[in-house]
Amino acid sequence: MKTLFINVKELVQVRDSSVRKISGENMRELPILRNAFLLIENQQIQDFGLMSDLPDLNVDQKIDATGKIILPSWCDSHTHLVFATTREEEFVDRINGLTYEEIASKGGGILNSAKKLQNCSEDELYEAAVLRLKEVIMLGTGAIEIKSGYGLSVNDELKMLRIIKRLKQYFSIPIKATFLGAHAFPKVFKENRQGYIDLIIKKMLPKITEENLADYIDVFCEKGYFTPTETDRILYAGKTHGLLPKVHVNQFNAIGGIAICIKNNALSVDHLEVIGDEDVEFLKDSDTMPVALPSCSFFLGIPYTDGKKIIANGLPLALASDFNPGSSPSGNMNFVVSLACIKMKLTPEEAVNAATINGAYAMGLSDQLGSITKGKLANLIMTKEITSYRFIPYNFGSQCIDKIFVKGQEIFE
Ligand code: NIG
Ligand code: FE
Numbered sequence: 001m002k003t004l005f006i007n008v009k010e011l012v013q014v015r016d017s018s019v020r021k022i023s024g025e026n027m028r029e030l031p032i033l034r035n036a037f038l039l040i041e042n043q044q045i046q047d048f049g050l051m052s053d054l055p056d057l058n059v060d061q062k063i064d065a066t067g068k069i070i071l072p073s074w075c076d077s078h079t080h081l082v083f084a085t086t087r088e089e090e091f092v093d094r095i096n097g098l099t100y101e102e103i104a105s106k107g108g109g110i111l112n113s114a115k116k117l118q119n120c121s122e123d124e125l126y127e128a129a130v131l132r133l134k135e136v137i138m139l140g141t142g143a144i145e146i147k148s149g150y151g152l153s154v155n156d157e158l159k160m161l162r163i164i165k166r167l168k169q170y171f172s173i174p175i176k177a178t179f180l181g182a183h184a185f186p187k188v189f190k191e192n193r194q195g196y197i198d199l200i201i202k203k204m205l206p207k208i209t210e211e212n213l214a215d216y217i218d219v220f221c222e223k224g225y226f227t228p229t230e231t232d233r234i235l236y237a238g239k240t241h242g243l244l245p246k247v248h249v250n251q252f253n254a255i256g257g258i259a260i261c262i263k264n265n266a267l268s269v270d271h272l273e274v275i276g277d278e279d280v281e282f283l284k285d286s287d288t289m290p291v292a293l294p295s296c297s298f299f300l301g302i303p304y305t306d307g308k309k310i311i312a313n314g315l316p317l318a319l320a321s322d323f324n325p326g327s328s329p330s331g332n333m334n335f336v337v338s339l340a341c342i343k344m345k346l347t348p349e350e351a352v353n354a355a356t357i358n359g360a361y362a363m364g365l366s367d368q369l370g371s372i373t374k375g376k377l378a379n380l381i382m383t384k385e386i387t388s389y390r391f392i393p394y395n396f397g398s399q400c401i402d403k404i405f406v407k408g409q410e411i412f413e
Contacts (some may be wrong), residue, residue: 002059003040003408004384011048012071012389015371021289021355021361024314027166030349030389038070040378043407048372053353067385068402071394073173075359075370076292076335078246078270080128080147081136081325082163084116087325095411097372100300100327101224101252110150110184110220113325117160118151126163133171135255136323140401142173142379143370145246145320145363147218149180149267152335154203157181171187172406173379174321176363179204179214182226182234197230201237209241214266215364217243221250221257225381228256235264246362250274252412253300264285267283268318268362272305273297273385276413280313292354294339300327307354318358319351321405338396348390377407 011033024030037054038045061306094100117125129146136144146164151157157179164177181200189196209215217238221231235245244267249257251271258279261269268290269283283290292305307317319340323331333355339353351406358371368377382403383392392400404411 003061004057005038005063007066008036008038008070009063009067010034010069010389011038011372012069013364013371015373017373017375020366021059021082021316022304023316024311027311027350027353028209028347030352040408043373043378045374045376045378048056056119057101065382067309069383069386069389071381072356072371073379074355075143075323076141076333077145077359077362078320078322079331081132082146082160083113083123083325084120086329091216109326112152114152118156118176122159122163126166127166131162133167138404139332139334140381141333143365145178147178147180149183152186157204158207165213174365176215178216178218179208180218182247184225200234205237205241214243216246218246218248220248223253223255228260231257232260258282262288267321273303275306283315289318289358291318291320293320293360295330295346296328298339305346309344317354318357318362319354338393341393346392351393378405380405
């Protein structure tokens, strides 16, 4: 099946196949072809160029994109979209003045979600996750990472990861699974932290490897959750099972977690709402992708990650949604890109680079996705008729997507 897009007003994020991530001042550049064609064959990008250079082609389908913009789909490298129920009661508590930490310490937060998930069947959870995933795909997400972490027992963590495995089989977008057994200490282990860490390392990890249920390992490294020393132990164990780290770190406090992540060759460090100069120095010596989650900052009313500082130091930056019921109940990457521009002061070019190619890198997919590159998967967003790609972040809260393509096929629901 050959599909040809013609008269594309702007073909955005056109890159050579050698580019895996964009760093520092290069993030201000977003390569674009104006008045372009794009040819898709066998699910992949086969060719593209200026309309003036369009060769004579025999195709099965021709799509006129006059006035419209085509860009690679969003690559959302950090979500928790398998969960049981939403948490509006905590939302109201926060409106009334409680903090995320205070809500967690009175039994809300992650443990609240875990209790609810433990009481749901695998099928119920799967059906709810399917609906959420369909929704974000229609919002332009063309690759996604999904974490466990609301199970917090051997059976329930495995249940979550099996659901993610089913999602991988059902959906045609690439999905990566991250094991986050170290999301919080279950109540029964409150006085026996070693006991829970042993459970993760000795019971959960071997089963996960046996069933090939995860690609990555994550820990919530934070005061009141997992210390840097505990994080080190868990990440190291994950690595011995072939799982690279992608870590929740520096959300509320800088407690030395970033150095530990880098020591363990983390693929990404995520959150970073609090980031010190020494953390930036550690990142400079690494291949680790810093990931900002601005819709979490928006929803919790906490500081935004200082993405400008990260980029000014020559580092790359990715953006992700953190879709979860507690701190970011939206997986809308269009809104994430808007927030990055409006609140983090990224330029639209920086934000699009962060939400496409760098997002792909943060889940080990930048050889397949994240740019308009020959041979990459044809996961694409085609907008309505708009002025330029800058309209996408500018027009926050509205929908400027016309059509979504996954592996070259238009998606309708
Ligand atoms: O990324 N910070 C830790 N984990 C999630 C929130 C989880 C929850 O509140 O349910 C986050 O923000
Ligand atoms: Fe998260």
